[in-house]
Amino acid sequence: MDAISGWFQRLYESTGFNFSIFYDSYDWNRYVSGLKMTLILSVTTILISLVLGAAGALIQSGPSRLLRSLVNAFVVVFRNTPPLVQLFFFYFGLGTMLPATETATGMREPLLNNVGWAIISLSLFAAAFNVEIFRSGIEAVPKTTIEAAEALGYTRFKAYCHIVLPLAIRVCLPALNNNLVNLLKTTTLAYAIAVPETLYALKQIWSESQNVLEMMIVLLATYGILVGVLVWLMHRWERAMHIPGYSR
Amino acid sequence: MTAAWTADQPMVKCTDVRKSFGAFEVLKGISLSVRKGEVICIIGPSGSGKSTLIRCINALVPITSGTIHVEGIDVTDPQLDKLALRRKVGMVFQQYNLFPHKTALQNVMMAPLHVLRQEKGAVEERSRALLAKVRLAGKEDSYPGELSGGQQQRVAIARSLAMRPDVMLFDEVTAALDPETVKEVLVTIRELVEEGMTCMLVTHEMGFAREVADQIYFTDHGVIVEHGPPATFFTEARDERTRQFLSQIL
Amino acid sequence: MTMPPDLRDRLPVLLPFRLCRSKTQHRLGAGSGALLCVSLVLFAATASAQAGRVVPSTLQVIAKWAPLLLTGFAFNILISAFAMLLGTITGLGLGLGLLSELRPIRQVSWALTQIFRNAPWLVLLFFVMFLVPFQITIFNVRIPFPDWVKATVGFALPVMANVAEVVRGAVKSLPSTQWEAAEALAFTRRQTMWRIILPQCIKRMLPPWMNIYSLVTMSTVLASIVGVSEMLTLTAQVHAAEGGRPELFAPLYGFALLCFFLYCYPINLWTAQLERRFQTR
Numbered sequence: 001m002d003a004i005s006g007w008f009q010r011l012y013e014s015t016g017f018n019f020s021i022f023y024d025s026y027d028w029n030r031y032v033s034g035l036k037m038t039l040i041l042s043v044t045t046i047l048i049s050l051v052l053g054a055a056g057a058l059i060q061s062g063p064s065r066l067l068r069s070l071v072n073a074f075v076v077v078f079r080n081t082p083p084l085v086q087l088f089f090f091y092f093g094l095g096t097m098l099p100a101t102e103t104a105t106g107m108r109e110p111l112l113n114n115v116g117w118a119i120i121s122l123s124l125f126a127a128a129f130n131v132e133i134f135r136s137g138i139e140a141v142p143k144t145t146i147e148a149a150e151a152l153g154y155t156r157f158k159a160y161c162h163i164v165l166p167l168a169i170r171v172c173l174p175a176l177n178n179n180l181v182n183l184l185k186t187t188t189l190a191y192a193i194a195v196p197e198t199l200y201a202l203k204q205i206w207s208e209s210q211n212v213l214e215m216m217i218v219l220l221a222t223y224g225i226l227v228g229v230l231v232w233l234m235h236r237w238e239r240a241m242h243i244p245g246y247s248r
Numbered sequence: 249m250t251a252a253w254t255a256d257q258p259m260v261k262c263t264d265v266r267k268s269f270g271a272f273e274v275l276k277g278i279s280l281s282v283r284k285g286e287v288i289c290i291i292g293p294s295g296s297g298k299s300t301l302i303r304c305i306n307a308l309v310p311i312t313s314g315t316i317h318v319e320g321i322d323v324t325d326p327q328l329d330k331l332a333l334r335r336k337v338g339m340v341f342q343q344y345n346l347f348p349h350k351t352a353l354q355n356v357m358m359a360p361l362h363v364l365r366q367e368k369g370a371v372e373e374r375s376r377a378l379l380a381k382v383r384l385a386g387k388e389d390s391y392p393g394e395l396s397g398g399q400q401q402r403v404a405i406a407r408s409l410a411m412r413p414d415v416m417l418f419d420e421v422t423a424a425l426d427p428e429t430v431k432e433v434l435v436t437i438r439e440l441v442e443e444g445m446t447c448m449l450v451t452h453e454m455g456f457a458r459e460v461a462d463q464i465y466f467t468d469h470g471v472i473v474e475h476g477p478p479a480t481f482f483t484e485a486r487d488e489r490t491r492q493f494l495s496q497i498l
Numbered sequence: 499m500t501m502p503p504d505l506r507d508r509l510p511v512l513l514p515f516r517l518c519r520s521k522t523q524h525r526l527g528a529g530s531g532a533l534l535c536v537s538l539v540l541f542a543a544t545a546s547a548q549a550g551r552v553v554p555s556t557l558q559v560i561a562k563w564a565p566l567l568l569t570g571f572a573f574n575i576l577i578s579a580f581a582m583l584l585g586t587i588t589g590l591g592l593g594l595g596l597l598s599e600l601r602p603i604r605q606v607s608w609a610l611t612q613i614f615r616n617a618p619w620l621v622l623l624f625f626v627m628f629l630v631p632f633q634i635t636i637f638n639v640r641i642p643f644p645d646w647v648k649a650t651v652g653f654a655l656p657v658m659a660n661v662a663e664v665v666r667g668a669v670k671s672l673p674s675t676q677w678e679a680a681e682a683l684a685f686t687r688r689q690t691m692w693r694i695i696l697p698q699c700i701k702r703m704l705p706p707w708m709n710i711y712s713l714v715t716m717s718t719v720l721a722s723i724v725g726v727s728e729m730l731t732l733t734a735q736v737h738a739a740e741g742g743r744p745e746l747f748a749p750l751y752g753f754a755l756l757c758f759f760l761y762c763y764p765i766n767l768w769t770a771q772l773e774r775r776f777q778t779r
Binding site for chain 3: 073077080082084085088089093096097212216228
């Protein structure tokens with residue numbers, strides 16, 4: 001590790017390219033904690049949005065008219081408005097309306113901090129897209145397959161869990177993966193409410209050390225690698241879920 | 249209401265069954281009864297309501313009026329225990345409808361495991377025996393997409409048999425198959441018949457119907473025009489419509 | 499044992515997957531619309547109730563500032579239009595590069611597309627804002643780059659990459675028989691592309707292209723983070739001008755949400771309609 005930091009130090013001294021995160025431990029720690037926050041945001045929002053999407057799709061094919069309208073309204077609003085404005089609405093608008101406690105110094109401390117609101121807002125945003133994707137997957141399961149399940153004695157809910165949902169997921173996987181990769185990229189919006197993720201950390205570093213170009217390159221490379229890893233994971237998942245004999 | 253049913257009463261009894269889809273009446277008063285161990289074949293032109301009738305017996309489609317009793321269970325009862333009915337009645341469809349994300353063995357095992365909650369070891373043993381019975385002994389771990397049409401249909405038959413039904417309904421099960429593969433499915437059904445299973449078949453295979461059926465029912469435009477044992481049905485059909493239909497297909 | 503291909507097509511193992519907004523499409527029907535209106539009214543009432551003082555109601559505040567905010571919104575639309583124009587032209591070129599017969603061009607185009615598609619929009623915006631100088635001097639002529647122009651370029655980059663992908667997908671979706679017929683008639687590759695392939699592709703490219711426009715419009719608010727004075731910046735200034743009361747946050751941002759919703763929802767509906775129409779051909 002010393003060899004790497006030594007190399008970058010020499011690079012700075014000879015050419016002026018200042019990749020400070022590689023030889024300065026303080027900067028490195030800030031970068032890594034930003035990276036950790038990005039990963040936390042991505043993983044939690046992906047998982048929550050998948051659950052919400054599946055639940056929303058189940059409600060949409062259910063009997064209750066009221067619930068169907070609710071889910072429909074939710075999807076329409078969240079798909080046709082900017083996610084940044086949604087984030088501000090949740091954090092500033094709803095956040096200040098909720099009850100708050102006071103810290104020891106008398107400062108107002110809200111119940112849910114900015115990371116929490118970022119997770120909520122981004123999960124809802126992604127869930128709106130997932131509901132539509134899951135619904136298209138569910139519609140690809142022929143009615144006759146559900147009929148066969150019914151003839152074997154499955155109730156509607158059991159058939160949904162054991163047969164319809166597994167089939168729907170396998171069919172809509174490419175579109176779902178696309179959406180999840182977009183979600184990873186959308187986590188950068190949390191910068192706007194001062195969530196200390198990768199962009200925030202790197203901006204702090206380049207504001208202090210004046211190495212904008214180098215940190216930009218690191219930023220682009222970081223997200224390039226993150227997206228690449230996620231895409232690879234999704235491909236592995238797609239291959240594991242592949243139904244033998246169906247489709248190319 | 250489950251009345252006390254004894255083996256001398258008909259296993260399946262339909263009385264004046266009517267079914268309308270909106271303004272269009274598909275079944276216009278069907279009455280038939282099937283005794284235990286009997287095999288009946290329902291034939292007729294397309295659109296005569298044969299598939300609808302089969303689906304009504306299994307409570308997949310609700311009927312507008314009339315009654316259907318299966319082993320004493322009233323299918324039209326709004327408080328019907330569908331699971332109890334589906335344990336007694338097995339159904340095989342024209343389009344096989346296997347679950348493509350599970351292997352053949354898993355397809356057969358699924359319903360007893362998830363619906364009847366039986367113990368896994370016993371279910372697996374029975375499922376393997378069923379697959380061997382329909383002559384698919386080496387194909388337990390193949391997925392439906394890797395099997396031919398005839399093989400998939402036989403897996404579908406094994407899947408319905410896994411629930412140990414008393415009555416088997418077959419809805420034009422060979423209609424989607426190549427002529428070569430039709431035979432292997434018919435052999436499987438004949439073996440079932442010889443073991444004493446009560447069967448109701450909707451079919452176009454007249455030669456097969458003549459061999460295995462005890463009674464042949466001819467439907468046209470939602471009514472049963474006539475019925476009789478195959479020996480007399482094909483040669484001495486009484487009704488003009490029956491004779492016309494038979495002359496077109498034989 | 500594998501099945502013969504024709505038999506496989508007859509088996510309804512699964513219906514083809516279409517990310518369809520066609521059949522049971524998400525529309526703002528009577529039920530959903532009523533629910534939204536009710537929730538908006540309840541929300542405004544709660545917000546005013548929490549204020550607790552005698553102040554001009556939130557609706558009056560919004561009515562007062564609406565003209566200013568709407569000019570901000572118009573500026574957003576302007577940025578989106580320019581970004582879309584710039585991105586479409588360059589994206590078309592990049593898309594043709596993706597389809598080129600020469601390997602080096604194909605590989606460079608592929609690399610550019612991947613870079614600009616995989617990077618988050620905000621990161622690309624920062625990239626352009628910080629690295630493009632605020633003015634350049636060519637032949638003693640000073641060309642200033644105001645903030646909003648840099649932001650427009652920043653938005654045009656991902657548009658370019660997405661349009662390139664759309665172009666490539668559309669061209670690849672045409673049956674190869676079209677190319678064969680053109681070749682048999684002695685068209686050169688360039689003539690085939692411009693006279694035969696691309697005109698047919700325009701219809702296929704339209705729905706995804708409109709989808710990209712909707713995305714760009716919604717992304718223009720990102721410019722407020724890097725200091726461009728557009729609607730969201732104005733909203734923050736209006737809030738400060740009204741005394742920075744916390745209960746005004748939700749209505750003001752709600753107004754912004756409403757503006758974007760009223761602009762983007764008809765576009766998306768129209769896109770879905772076009773998609774449906776072109777699919778049945």
